[in-house]
């Protein structure tokens with residue numbers, strides 16, 4: 001089980017680190033837009049749509065790494081005082097009952113949404129650039145799939161914590 | 173009517189410790205599927221794409237990155253020393269200097285964690301050495317460190333603007349005076365306290381030779397240039413009309429990289445640390461926003477908005493009564509929730525009433541922002557205290573911290589009253605910067 | 610039979626809600642004796658403001674009030690139904706829709722391409738061309754002008770030498786006030802009062818060559834539509850027609866009053882040279898001809914509109930009496 005978790009998290013961390021670099025094109029494109037507008041008097045047609053796409057893909061791809069790092073805020077007024085076993089039980093319950101089905105269904109639907117827009121050739125309609133929308137939707141569905149993968153890793157980690165605690169109890 | 177059950181369900185999940193973002197999504201998932209069936213998933217997808225393609229929100233990662241870079245740039249140390257050249261002779265001089273330092277730093281970053289840890293690491297040892305009271309130290313660091321929200325630029329404003337349907341540019345400029353009033357009151361309080369109760373901050377035995385004024389000025393100017401450069405890149409470019417708020421954030425982010433290089437602190441190591449930190453903080457914020465957007469969609473779709481409207485109409489408190497109730501709700505919520513949840517849950521509910529009552533939305537957002545300041549300090553959910561615990565020496569206890577923040581909470585209430593009674597404090601400056609006449 | 614419907618809109622208040630979506634809902638409630646209730650949701654609550662048709666198609670809302678042009682990314686034909694630089698004026702547009710088969714064509718297109726029931730609901734007269742920091746009269750003035758816009762006008766205005774920018778709605782006011790952009794288009798004279806652009810820009814440039822008219826539409830989910838009896842379907846269509854004609858009348862009168870407000874506020878009203886007006890119209894037509902290549906629906910609607918314009922080509926001579 002531990003090996004599965006390690007493998008899954010390698011994926012999360014690898015993709016997460018890669019996604020973190022996306023901030024660089026966001027800075028470059030947006031600064032260039034300001035520069036182009038004043039220096040050349042001609043704003044770009046692509047900076048706006050490129051900017052929001054990069055922003056969206058950046059944080060969505062990062063969601064899994066953030067989960068792996070425990071970075072999603074919890075209100076730990078009560079939670080902070082629970083024993084590790086109680087924490088694992090609560091997390092396990094919510095991950096399995098709510099989050100996993102939610103993410104699984106949404107990432108699947110998002111993928112078919114992306115596929116539909118690939119077939120229809122739908123465009124964003126948001127600027128003169130007006131690129132096709134399916135690559136963005138593919139990225140969104142992949143990001144949610146990655147978050148699903150990390151949720152599975154978290155579930156396994158909860159199970160391991162519970163088992164470990166049981167073993168210790170038996171030994172005692 | 174099911175819509176009304178969404179809140180208890182949400183609070184249950186949140187208080188059991190399930191991450192806020194996922195709690196919002198889970199509740200929306202269950203209630204949405206119950207109300208809309210499969211259509212709920214279309215709504216979720218639309219909301220995800222909507223939040224993921226909101227250009228205004230690109231300012232969030234940019235401001236976060238700016239803070240993460242500046243934390244590692246080393247400009248804080250120089251600034252700290254320069255400020256203290258001027259404040260050390262005042263009663264509570266180091267504390268006063270710390271607040272000033274916090275103001276300058278807050279004006280060059282958009283997040284609160286960055287300001288507080290950097291300033292805290294410098295100021296705490298120096299105040300401990302001078303035997304400042306530990307509550308004063310904690311209060312100063314917590315209150316000063318969280319000025320990042322109310323002194324522009326601010327990530328909180330970037331999130332608040334779209335929710336309240338108010339221009340981010342107006343908020344960024346409008347908050348300058350309320351921010352300065354609040355921080356000015358902090359300084360006045362510290363000086364008064366240390367004058368009348370010298371044990372809080374024993375006077376320095378002045379054996380250090382005085383630095384000549386010329387040298388003092390040189391050191392100060394040198395230390396002030398980098399933060400001024402940052403302030404200009406962001407606020408200046410907005411006010412001069414060079415850049416829209418999101419673009420200004422990008423200029424600031426680029427500026428932070430330039431500064432770090434100029435100070436010789438730029439390495440691939442620090443850069444990649446800053447990138448990963450930016451990613452996780454941004455994801456955390458944005459996922460809560462996303463969860464909130466999904467939650468609100470289901471809530472509105474199941475008739476929650478109209479129920480709430482009827483409810484508030486039925487109470488009929490009059491505009492000021494409502495305003496006070498709203499602010500009180502935010503204050504109480506601030507004990508238990510962090511700022512994004514507070515904004516997401518309450519602001520969409522308040523805004524229609526504020527507009528109907530004829531209050532200025534920008535002014536109301538200022539009041540909310542000041543209230544958000546209190547949420548950083550009020551336990552149990554007190555981010556400012558969390559950050560302080562991360563950097564405080566062991567002899568500073570949680571008790572010192574809780575006691576220490578109380579006077580600063582009181583000051584925040586005073587600032588709230590001032591801005592409430594004199595709306596011009598928030599509205600005058602944007603009026604001056606704009607206009608064709 | 611009683612019905613309760615949810616209506617998604619692309620608006621967060623203003624005339625489009627007041628004399629559009631909400632007025633329609635009120636009319637339906639009134640004429641059905643309270644049997645049919647429509648709850649109007651502001652933009653962004655049920656779904657994104659620019660994706661109302663999708664929100665309705667997927668059944669998250671039963672119906673929606675939106676501008677047809679928002680869907681140009683899915684099919685550029687939307688532009689012809691929503692109005693663009695090559696369109697005829699509002700009066701002709703109303704005649705085309707209601708008397709020349711335009712509305713039927715619109716309904717057929719929405720049905721075939723999007724699986725939606727659709728009909729006109731609300732119409733704008735010519736918009737304000739620009740609220741601008743600089744006076745714009747000639748083609749020369751337009752060169753390099755940083756104007757904020759959306760949709761097909763981005764393409765067309767660029768072909769005329771302007772520097773169009775896309776920008777989220779909430780950024781427009783501060784960007785204008787600080788000169789990040791030179792000018793913006795928005796709605797008609799009356800509708801533009803509440804965003805307050807006149808407070809930060811001196812010049813009001815007329816007429817709206819980019820948008821001589823703007824019909825809006827009601828889209829209805831097919832399942833929800835099927836739940837209605839034939840008589841109730843007729844009731845809905847009648848209410849939509851009534852609301853559309855009313856909106857046209859109200860906007861006409863309010864626009865006239867609004868122009869006075871701008872004058873009193875110290876704005877200067879600048880009229881585009883005839884040369885620019887004609888150039889914009891021609892650029893619009895040229896753009897449309899290009900879009901029609903390889904898009905059957907676009908071709909069909911464009912030809913239909915051209916035939917109508919041709920039939921009406923002498924209308925100015927027999928309808929307009931010269932008085933000045």
Ligand code: NA
Nearest residue numbers: 278320323325
């Ligand atoms: Na700040």
Ligand code: NA
Nearest residue numbers: 506547550553
């Ligand atoms: Na708190």
